Amino acid sequence: MSAPAPTDRPVRTRIAPSPTGMMHIGTARTALFNWLYARHTGGKFLLRVEDTDRERSTDAAVQVILDGLKWLGMDWDEAPVFQFARADRHREVAAELLAKGEAYRDYxxxxxxxxxxxxxxxxxxxxRTPWRDADPSTWPDRAxxxxxxxxxxxxxxxxxxVKGEVRFQNAGLDDLILLRSDGNPTYNLAVVVDDHDMGITHVIRGDDHLSNAARQTIIYKAMGWDVPVWAHLPMIHGPDGAKLSKRHGAQSVTEFDDMGYLPETLRNYLAKLGWGHGDDEIFSDAQAAEWFDxxxxxxxxxxxxxxxxxxxNNHYIRLAEPERLAGLVAKILKSRGVALKQGDAALIARTIPFVRDGAKTTLELADAVVFALKVRPLDVPEKTRTQLAEPEMAERFTKLRTALGEVADWSVPGLEESLRKxxxxxxxxxxxxxxQLRAALSGGAPAPDLAGTMTALGRDESLGRIDDALSPAA
Structure with missing residues (x-):
């Protein structure tokens, strides 16, 4: 049994996660492929929350899904559909299948x-159940x-x-339960009814659902509905080839966020997991939507x-606006207990261009701006204090302080020229x-090159830190 692909209908894709308290990275990749294909074809991308597990489907768990998709930058085109609220519709279809002789009562x-x-x-x-072809006169009076x-x-x-033509022997497919004896619809019935009613033309999901596609195809045919185009995506494995698990690191969207990855990074990288466009490694959302099939x-x-x-991620960190990165860095620093004062946000934004080239994550970026936030007088390393106490070094450092104080162009080129002269x-x-100058400016913390460090700190702060280092009390 097969059905022609509904290519004559406008494309409508969907993501249908269950609220479990996290959005798995595999679910995020599935959402991305649905989103990209809808954008590629000029169709619509829809969201359905499969919240039939009432114990796990809390408002907070649903919000995790919404927040995860919003963080990833995937916008859906119509109001979200909640599966639990559609149970009566599912039961209605089960009753229709019974009436058509495509389903039966199992006692x-x-x-x-x-x-x-x-x-x-x-x-x-x-x-196989003996009730499949039982005479209605033998039906007992029970659920x-x-x-x-x-x-x-x-x-x-x-x-x-994705998989090509997959054949299932019907003898190996059982008579799927559509409604349990308590009247509650099962997953496979609910999914088919919801996808049909939502007008879904392409069901793009993980290949762990491939066997469900055969059973769901039978339901579509029994109802006389168009069968959607199936597309079952391969799983995401860890670097060792095993199924992605906790031992491989992050599994959920939230964890990647916490680890300092940007949403545009995840969109770009996840698109490459199972799909690609030639040798292109970096591409914009617009390019991905144009190319994706x-x-x-x-x-x-x-x-x-x-x-x-x-x-x-480093690529997108280098492209991002410093002010946006400064907000992310400030949030990270606050989570570490760092008390930021007025003006620090601007200082962080001014510092980021000098330190982000080497940052793979925003966590590393937060580490890299710490030098600029230090409060005077800095705790200069003991080795530097000892060196600055030596007459020759003290004299040279004093002359350097004077030379820097006369710099008119307090920029990277101007400071590099002054240091060279x-x-x-x-x-x-x-x-x-x-x-010694680096230690005086950074207090021993990692910092960019000298000209970049002083440009980030500004004239007054830079000269003040040098003065502190020269002071006997430092």
Whole structure:
């Protein structure tokens, strides 16, 4: 059984996460591919929250999904659909399937079902219930489940945009439960009804759902509905090729955020996990949407490569506005207990251009700006204090302070020129005073090159720190 792809309809894709308290990076990649394909085709990207597990589906858990998608920068085009609220519609379709003879009442008791399951396992077959073709006159007066009357022979074909044509022998597909005996709809029924009612044309999801596609295809056919285009994405594995787990590091969108990765980094990098455009490693959202086609996704599992992820993140850190990065850095520093004072945000923004080239994450960026936030007088390393106490070094450092005080162009080029001329006038190399100057300016903390450090700090702060280092009380 197969159905033609609904290529004549405007594309409508969806992401349908369950609220579990986190948004897994695999779910984020699935959302991205749905979002990109909708944008590529001029279609719509929709959101459905599969909140039927009432214990786990709290308002907070739902908010995690919404916040995760918003942080990733993936906007959905219509109001979110909540699956639990549609239970009556699911039951309505189950009743229609019963009326059409495409489903049946199953009165098996729990102990009878368990016994049948054991027999089926022993005989290497799927569960079959005696109620499939029972005469209605034999129906007992008790609760019943509703099962799909799946075909017993032949095959169901899933024409998958990623996997190709996948064939399922119908003899190996059981009669799927549509409604439990308590009247609650099951996952496969709810998904099909929701996707149909939402007009979903392309179901793009993880390949752990591939076997569900066969069962869901039977439901679509039984209802006389168009079967969507299936596209089952490969899993994301860790660097060692094993399924991504805690031992590989971050698993959720929130964890990548906490580790200092930018959302544009995740969009760019996740797009490369299973899809690509030639040798392009870095591309904009607009380029990704222009190039992306679900038929170009490869079927092999993708591997998370931290080195490549860090490379991409460094690229976007270097592109980002300093003021935006300053806000992120300030948040990180506050989480570390650093008390920021008025004016520090501007100082951080002024410092970022001099330190971000080497930063792979915003956490590293936060480390790199610490020198600029130090409060005078700085705790200059003991080795530097000892060196500055020596007469020759003290005299040279005093002359350097005077030379720097006369610099008219307090910029990287101007300061580099001043330092070069001072070294020439003294007949020495920069190494004879550079380490001491760096220590005086940074208090021993990591800092950029001398000219960049002084430009970031500004004239008054730089000269003040040098004066402190020269002071006997320092």
């Amino acid at each position: 098996m008791l729990p102990e009878e079902l368990e016994a049948e399951r054991e027999r089926a396992r022993a005989e290497g077959r799927v569960v 019943y489940a509703v099962r799909l009357k799946s075909p017993l022979d032949g095959e169901t074909i899933v024409a998958d945009a 679900i038929h170009d996704v490869v079927s092999a599992p993708a591997r998370l490569d931290w080195a490549k992820l860090n490379h991409v 001072f070294a020439e006038s003294e007949g020495i190399g920069l190494g004879k005073f550079g380490p």
